[in-house]
Amino acid sequence: MQNIWKWRYFYLLLTPTVLYFIIFSYIPFYGVVIAFKNFQPFLGIWDSPWIGLKNFETMFSSVKFPELIRNTVLISLYRLIFGFPVPILFALLLNEVRAIWFKRTVQTITYFPHFLSWVVFGGIIFNVIGPSGIINLVLDKLGLETINMAANPDLFRPLVVITGILKEFGWAAIIYLAALTGIDPHLYEAVKVDGAGKLRQIWHITLPGIRPMIAMLLILQLASVLDAGFEQILILSNPVVYGVGDIIDTYVYRVGLLESNYGLATAVGLFKGVIAAILIVSANHIIRRTGEKSLW
Amino acid sequence: MNKQMVTKQGVFLLVFIMVVTLLAACSGNKEKESEKPGNSGDSGNSASTPAETKGETEKPVKFSYVRPVWGAATYTKGGPYEKELFKQGNVEIDAQIIPVTEYDQKIMTIISSGDIPDVLWALGPTDKKFKDMQDQGAFMKINDYLDKYPAVKAAVPQSVWDTLTDEKGDIYFIPNVSNPLIPIFMYYRKDIFEKLGIAEPKTTKELEEALVKIKQSDSKLIPLTAQDTIWGLGALSTSFGFPHYAWGPANGENTDNPQKIVPWYLTKGGKDYYFYLKNLKTRGLLDNEFLIAKNWDHAKQKFTTGKAAVLGINWGYGPEILSSMKKTNPSAKIGILPPLEGPDGTMGGIRPFGAWDRGMYISSKMSDPDGFFRFLNWTLTDGSDLRRYGIEGKTYKVEDGKKLLLADDDREADYKNGQIEPVRFINPMSEALDWESEEAKYKGAGVGEFFADAKAKFDTYNQVQYPEYRNPTIFSPVEIEKGAQIYNDYLQTVIDGAIINDKITEKDWDAAIDKYLKAGGQNIVDEVNALQKNKNKPKY
Known part of the structure; x- marks a missing residue:
């Protein structure tokens, strides 16, 4: 108690943050009961009738469920494998640039797509890869056969991963660039004295310097493996690619939200939350066992 | 002031700002009911008498409004048309628009919050979701207002009000009535057909052959395209003898008095139609962006810019298409295909729409429903001219004493449809098909010479109908x-x-x-x- 009084100003400073999380993160947990109800928005949560596990049964009994899980996990894994290293590499490259004007110009250009909504960015993508898009225009002018990339199931997942990387890699690199600035410059001087070239400096100083940050972001990304990018997929997909592009969220949107079956949407949200919690705890545990700095 | 004191005050100030910000984030942005302008104190459950409303007309009626738009989603608040409407109608509308292709999805997301606008467009009680919401008390009962404002009641046929009346005798929904007999036309480039020696197709087989010839003559020209979703090829679907997106007679049933009805995808015609189109698509005869393109207007643009030879689209776009074509390619000759005979000899025609296409609900929490009905009644009476024609010289011109609507291309930006449609409400059934007004549209767009052919084709298409057989109020x-x-x-x-x-x-x-x-x-x-x-x- 004495300690609390001693540090009262720090506790006072902490209070709004604690309040914030209570109000916006913990009190809304009450809404989880919607997963067990036939929720009717104008009756309210409490007055809507209880229906037990029916919403979960609806989801798990869907013949599409295995396909939805497969698509969701595959797209997320592809993002992880191909997308996760890109901002790290980009930050490393940008860190080596000495011309400040060039560095800033590149940073601005690469950040920019992050601020565009998927509706706008998706429209741009469609104008590039669509049947009448720029790529096909060029192919046509060159006398080559055109490719309908927007409606090709074999290309849809790569398209989702690549466009996702293009939109976000600049923004995602910020955190690594910030971590890079925290590396002690003396370490570089020391390793230079030992005769290390650029690649050796990156390998022995830079990467270990940002390794805790990489580990932390990896844990966080693993937690969202069941979020394969709802908005992006909704914008880019079309009936031809449903088989490879329909994910849990797009299905819930159609069967849950559009049919005002909000209980189903909440049940799936709860299911995804539980899986995310398991994944984040497991990943944190593994990373801690390997000696890296973990989230807790 | 010592440093410690400054630090303490800084901490207090910071915490104060953070808590205030937090509280501001938690609070709603709705005006207090009592502060809402136009609040007459009406609970919304009973209508005040007309005599009582006379004194209130000085205070503008304010309400929020969400509706779909079929035209360009380019609405900017505060335009001159809107100002004129607000002035004449003594109203202030906080309008929000959603493109019609996304409307049904987005309105459900808005509704899921439980916080709905004062007036919103929806599918109505023939959709079970909205029937449930009615029963939950989300929307206002309007029986009393219909009695009080006769122009609103008269705008909709009694048979439609009867369909919308629930088991307790209550009505909640104002339908956007329309003439159900609206054909989908197939416009074609007569000059291209003539140049290639192709006679006007009379059957789906002849159409297919014509498309092949067009493709062979110019590989860059799209032989057939269609507006937005598959509705654009509605004329073609009827040639396969089934009501698309509806329930109709099961295979082998009598079409006038079937014993069994089924959804269209269970009919032979439905399947044959889809695989006929698939065949066209595979052979490059159907636009390769069909059902893939993200922009609603792509097919119309392709046709009017000379990139496509045949266009399937609602007949209502006629004046706009013909007028655009006249400007971009004055030498182009446009024709309208007749209903085509299908593969098994079935004659094409129209798939009648419903008696209404969506409509409006009023939130049960609306503070001034009487004011809204007063305004709606005004749009159908004293404000009828402004609703139908707009502003002289801006949206219409007068020739020989007749008001002719200007084509959208001929209007200033502030008076284009994109600025007017968002603050539109309902039109009475009596105006749903007014040939004089239709002719005026063609003349106003500068394509009056096409009207006779369009009207003749309209009549021809309407001779054979493939309607919805299912009663929309029956739920399985x-x-x-x-x-x-x-x-x-x-x-x-x-x-x-x-x-x-x-x-x-x-x-x-x-x-x-x-x-x-x-x-x-x-x-x-x-x-x-x-x-x-x-x-x-x-x-x-």
Whole structure:
């Protein structure tokens, strides 16, 4: 108690943050009961009738469920494998640039797509890869056969991963660039004295310097493996690619939200939350066992 | 002031700002009910008398309004047309628009919050979701207002009000009535057909042959395109003898008095039509952006810019298409294909729409419903001219004493449809098909010479009808419970993808239908047939 009084100003400073999380993160947990109800928005949560596990049964009994899980996990894994290293590499490259004007110009250009909504960015993508898009225009002018990339199931997942990387890699690199600035410059001087070239400096100083940050972001990304990018997929997909592009969220949107079956949407949200919690705890545990700095 | 004191004050100030910000974030942005302008103190459950409302007209009626737009979603608040409407109608509308292709999805997301605008467009009580919301008390009962404001009541035929009346005798929904007999036309480039020696097609087979010739003559020209979704090829669908997106007679049933009705995808015609289109698509005769392009207008643009030879589109776009074409390519000759005879000799015609296309609900929490009905009544009486024609010199011109609407291209930006449609409400049924007004549209767009042909084709198309046979107020319990899920699980990929996905075959279609029926689809069909006693062909 004495300690609390001693540090009262720090506790006072902490209070709004604690309040914030209570109000916006913990009190809304009450809404989880919607997963067990036939929720009717104008009756309210409490007055809507209880229906037990029916919403979960609806989801798990869907013949599409295995396909939805497969698509969701595959797209997320592809993002992880191909997308996760890109901002790290980009930050490393940008860190080596000495011309400040060039560095800033590149940073601005690469950040920019992050601020565009998927509706706008998706429209741009469609104008590039669509049947009448720029790529096909060029192919046509060159006398080559055109490719309908927007409606090709074999290309849809790569398209989702690549466009996702293009939109976000600049923004995602910020955190690594910030971590890079925290590396002690003396370490570089020391390793230079030992005769290390650029690649050796990156390998022995830079990467270990940002390794805790990489580990932390990896844990966080693993937690969202069941979020394969709802908005992006909704914008880019079309009936031809449903088989490879329909994910849990797009299905819930159609069967849950559009049919005002909000209980189903909440049940799936709860299911995804539980899986995310398991994944984040497991990943944190593994990373801690390997000696890296973990989230807790 | 010592440093410690400054630090303490800084901490207090910071915490104060953070808490205030937090509270501000938690609070709603709705004005207090009592502060809402136009609040007459009416609880919304009973209408005040006309005499009482006379004194209130000085205070503008304010309400929020969400509606779909069929035209360009380019609305900017505060435009001159809007100002004129607000001034004349003594109203202030906080309008929000959603493109019609996304409307049904987005309005459900808005509704899920439980906080709905004062007036919103919706599908109405023939959709079970909205019937449930009515029953939950989300919307206002309007019986008293209909009695009080006769122009609103008279705008809708009594038969439609009867359909919308619930089991307790209450009405909640104002339908956007329209003439159900609206054909989908197929416009074609007569000059190209003539140049290639192609006679006007009379059958689907002849159309196919014509498209092949066009493709062979110019590989860059798109032989056939169609507006937005598959509705754009509605004329073609009728040649296969089934009512698209509706329930109709089961295979082999009498079409006038069927004993069994089924959804269109269970009919032979439905399947044949989809695979006819698939065949056209595979051979490069159908636009390769069909069902893929993201912009609503792509087909119309292709046709009016000379990139496509045949365009399927609602007949209402006629003046706009012909007027654009006249400007971009004055030498182009445009024709309208007649209804085509299908592969098995079935004659094409129209698939009548419903008696209304969406409509309006009023939130049960609306503070001044009487003011809204007063305004709506005004749009149908004293404000009728402004509603129908707009502002002289800006949206219409007068020739020989007749008001001719200007084509959108001929209007200033502030008076284009994109600025007017967002603050439109309902039109009375009496105006749904007014030939004088239709002719004025053609003349106003500078294409009056096309009107006679359009009207003649309109009549020809209307001779054969493929209507919805299902009574929209009948709900199948299985359909309510799992209809959406089993459709999504078994049919959606196949139906949505059949035309454009090369990998989907007729075998896949049959297998999907089989699984759907076993999963509950058959129960839905049986229940609807058991509940709906009268299955006779509806007459329009």
